[in-house]
Amino acid sequence: MSENRRISFRNPADESFTTKLLLVAVSLVFLAFFLFLPLVSVFFEAFREGWVTYEEALLEPDAWAAIQLTLLVAAIAVPLNLIFGLAASWAIAKFEFKGKAFLITLIDLPFSISPVISGLVYVLLFGSGSLLGPFLKSYGIEILFAVPGIVLATVFVTFPFVARELIPLMQDQGTGDEEAALSLGASGWQTFWYVTLPNIKWGLLYGVLLCNARAMGEFGAVSVVSGRIRGLTNTMPLHVEILYNEYNMVAAFAVASLLALLALVTLALKTFLELRFGAGAAGGRH
Amino acid sequence: MQNFFRRLGIVALSLSLTTGVFAPAFADSQLLNVSYDPTRELYKDFNAAFAKHWKAESGEDVTIRQSHGGSGAQARSVIDGLEADVVTLALESDINAIQKTGKIKEDWRSRLPNNSSPYTSTIVFLVRKGNPKGIHNWGDLVKGDVQIVTPNPKTSGGARWNYLAAWAWANEEFKGDQDKIKAYIADLYKRAPVLDTGARGSTVTFAQRQIGDVLLAWENEAYLAGEEFGKDAFDIVVPPISILAEPPVAVVDATVDAKGTRKVAEAYLQYLYSDEGQNIAAKHFYRPSKRDVVEPDLLKALPDIKLVTIDDPIFGGWKKAQPEHFGDGGIFDQIYKPGK
Numbered sequence: 001m002s003e004n005r006r007i008s009f010r011n012p013a014d015e016s017f018t019t020k021l022l023l024v025a026v027s028l029v030f031l032a033f034f035l036f037l038p039l040v041s042v043f044f045e046a047f048r049e050g051w052v053t054y055e056e057a058l059l060e061p062d063a064w065a066a067i068q069l070t071l072l073v074a075a076i077a078v079p080l081n082l083i084f085g086l087a088a089s090w091a092i093a094k095f096e097f098k099g100k101a102f103l104i105t106l107i108d109l110p111f112s113i114s115p116v117i118s119g120l121v122y123v124l125l126f127g128s129g130s131l132l133g134p135f136l137k138s139y140g141i142e143i144l145f146a147v148p149g150i151v152l153a154t155v156f157v158t159f160p161f162v163a164r165e166l167i168p169l170m171q172d173q174g175t176g177d178e179e180a181a182l183s184l185g186a187s188g189w190q191t192f193w194y195v196t197l198p199n200i201k202w203g204l205l206y207g208v209l210l211c212n213a214r215a216m217g218e219f220g221a222v223s224v225v226s227g228r229i230r231g232l233t234n235t236m237p238l239h240v241e242i243l244y245n246e247y248n249m250v251a252a253f254a255v256a257s258l259l260a261l262l263a264l265v266t267l268a269l270k271t272f273l274e275l276r277f278g279a280g281a282a283g284g285r286h
Numbered sequence: 287m288q289n290f291f292r293r294l295g296i297v298a299l300s301l302s303l304t305t306g307v308f309a310p311a312f313a314d315s316q317l318l319n320v321s322y323d324p325t326r327e328l329y330k331d332f333n334a335a336f337a338k339h340w341k342a343e344s345g346e347d348v349t350i351r352q353s354h355g356g357s358g359a360q361a362r363s364v365i366d367g368l369e370a371d372v373v374t375l376a377l378e379s380d381i382n383a384i385q386k387t388g389k390i391k392e393d394w395r396s397r398l399p400n401n402s403s404p405y406t407s408t409i410v411f412l413v414r415k416g417n418p419k420g421i422h423n424w425g426d427l428v429k430g431d432v433q434i435v436t437p438n439p440k441t442s443g444g445a446r447w448n449y450l451a452a453w454a455w456a457n458e459e460f461k462g463d464q465d466k467i468k469a470y471i472a473d474l475y476k477r478a479p480v481l482d483t484g485a486r487g488s489t490v491t492f493a494q495r496q497i498g499d500v501l502l503a504w505e506n507e508a509y510l511a512g513e514e515f516g517k518d519a520f521d522i523v524v525p526p527i528s529i530l531a532e533p534p535v536a537v538v539d540a541t542v543d544a545k546g547t548r549k550v551a552e553a554y555l556q557y558l559y560s561d562e563g564q565n566i567a568a569k570h571f572y573r574p575s576k577r578d579v580v581e582p583d584l585l586k587a588l589p590d591i592k593l594v595t596i597d598d599p600i601f602g603g604w605k606k607a608q609p610e611h612f613g614d615g616g617i618f619d620q621i622y623k624p625g626k
Contacts, residue, residue: 123366126367127365127366127367128365128366128367128387129365129366129387133367137367142369144366144367144368145363145366145367145368145369227353227363227368228353228354228355229318229351229352229353229368230351230352230353231351232351242326242354245323245326245486246326246327247510247511247514247515
């Protein structure tokens with residue numbers, strides 16, 4: 001590191017005052033316009049007619065069902081993708097095997113295809129015209145236009161978040177620590193629990209939080225497989241659209257604000273955990 | 287470190303517990319009505335009325351679930367397996383598409399009165415308060431600097447009706463002269479600053495974004511917008527001639543036979559034709575099929591005008607009109623050049 005610094009021509013942070021000011025101003029203005037203002041306006045619209053209207057909008061049976069469904073879907077999809085993400089990144093970062101590049105491409109697939117297509121895939125798989133759909137139905141199992149379909153579509157869309165967060169981190173860390181642990185007689189499970197997991201915990205947490213945010217906010221894929229039955233298969237993002245289309249602006253923004261609030265809580269949780277468990281946490285262990 | 291994950295586990299567990307404790311309330315029977323967008327308010331009222339009626343008649347509780355979306359997309363969902371007991375859609379062709387899969391029997395159109403259309407609707411004008419541009423008929427839409435708001439007929443069912451209503455007027459005005467009709471329609475669409483993809487989008491463009499002088503809209507949408515955005519903001523102009531849209535309803539045979547809900551599903555649709563059903567339709571500004579059972583006050587908003595149907599020889603039914611007017615390279619494509 002010190003070697004590098006000596007041969008660099010100037011300090012990279014040593015810009016003129018105007019440049020610094022400009023950079024700070026640009027990013028602040030950008031943040032204000034594209035993040036802060038919309039967020040404030042969501043809450044402003046939601047509370048425009050007071051707390052009572054706000055509460056009524058959220059406790060309205062269809063809205064309440066949508067809130068529960070969204071939380072339920074996230075509570076299923078996130079742990080599933082946590083397990084999958086850990087397993088996949090572990091395999092990719094620590095082992096060499098044939099078809100690894102292909103696996104990485106597969107993991108990226110949900111990022112690169114439109115969510116609407118992700119939903120349609122399940123319609124093709126489980127719809128009335130498919131082979132699987134009528135077969136499952138004859139056993140009374142409903143996938144499409146029911147909660148399982150929504151969970152499947154959400155899992156599909158949120159599937160790269162944990163793995164994508166962990167793969168670079170784990171590759172960066174290499175296999176040295178694990179080899180040391182194994183050579184000292186630790187079992188595979190012990191190695192994972194005491195060596196690997198502590199190393200990646202912040203990346204893992206970040207991946208889980210991103211995954212959760214997307215799981216609760218997913219619109220496109222879910223709208224295709226949901227069937228939009230009110231009180232049954234409507235998630236919060238779908239319900240926001242419905243309310244908006246009904247000219248019910250206050251209720252639409254009330255549900256939207258709750259969705260935003262859930263995202264803010266997720267962020268706050270992350271910050272809290274970081275503060276609680278050490279300042280060096282944010283960037284892994286670099 | 288273990289501590290950290292234990293905490294995380296507790297957070298996850300409590301999250302799943304709080305969300306896991308809900309069970310749907312079961313009534314004696316449940317119906318799913320898969321409908322299109324503008325009927326939300328209508329069926330909200332009607333479902334409550336029917337549930338009450340059914341309870342009185344049979345002693346059974348019935349819960350009716352609603353699903354709304356674009357008419358074509360909703361038909362698609364039913365084809366793909368959405369278990370609708372009844373469908374109440376915008377176009378006959380959408381129900382025909384479901385019928386082709388065998389889920390609805392072929393005779394569906396003749397099972398209920400009026401070709402299975404308990405209510406009809408038409409296209410009217412929503413103008414700014416006081417009608418400053420003096421719009422009373424279709425010809426006024428292409429006078430001076432009038433700007434119109436209508437959705438795109440390529441994507442919106444409602445927009446096709448707008449187009450056909452204008453065509454029906456022009457056909458009468460120009461005595462069937464095709465060139466003059468096309469010139470009128472071309473002029474009309476030149477005056478549209480934006481073509482939204484759906485009817486509700488256009489309403490928001492006109493009412494909330496304050497774009498344009500006149501919105502071509504479903505009669506019920508026009509009144510609803512008037513109520514939602516303030517009665518002082520708009521006037522409704524009913525032109526002397528327009529188009530008759532007959533949104534059909536049908537029982538989905540495959541679902542009701544599997545679920546055993548045929549009786550209540552059939553009663554549900556029949557109740558749309560009852561005095562109460564017709565009054566509820568009129569209250570939501572749909573044109574009742576039996577005007578004589580509806581309170582005269584409600585009918586004042588729905589004046590008798592000349593209504594041309596899609597089966598009129600000038601259009602020759604949807605099967606002919608759809609490709610001719612709205613298909614790729616059809617008349618709409620020929621006359622409409624975006625940005626001109």
